[in-house]
Amino acid sequence: MARYIITGSYTAAAVHGMIARPSDRAAATGALVKAGAGTMETYYLTTGDHDFLMVVQADDMQRMLASLLVASASGAVTGLKTVQAFTSDEFLAAQKAAGAIAAAYKAPN
Numbered sequence: 001m002a003r004y005i006i007t008g009s010y011t012a013a014a015v016h017g018m019i020a021r022p023s024d025r026a027a028a029t030g031a032l033v034k035a036g037a038g039t040m041e042t043y044y045l046t047t048g049d050h051d052f053l054m055v056v057q058a059d060d061m062q063r064m065l066a067s068l069l070v071a072s073a074s075g076a077v078t079g080l081k082t083v084q085a086f087t088s089d090e091f092l093a094a095q096k097a098a099g100a101i102a103a104a105y106k107a108p109n
Helices: 011-022 025-035 061-073 088-103
Strands: 001-008 037-043 052-058 075-084
Touching: 001 061, 011 037, 025 037, 025 052, 025 061, 037 061, 052 061, 061 075
Parallel strands: none
Antiparallel strands: 001 052, 001 075, 037 052
16 A cells, blocks of 8 residues: 655634534544545644644545545645655665666766
């Protein structure tokens, strides 16, 4: 399964709603990830540029993208960013594959 790191921020309207009616956002977000055929590994509330960070595993990025569209359309989040993450073993395998591919490439210099 591919692993993705997703960050984003809550809108002012969402924060207002959370203050008025506190809720477990990890549970709600986990249900959305599951509906998109993914598994949420971790969910953190963060300080800095983003309000939250989650690590998600998914085999079907198209379905996961659909879940992110639902979250965006809700008006509760903004600035969603998704990057794929790789384990050290996966990166080592990519380095080895690069060695074999390098022979087929000629730099423009």
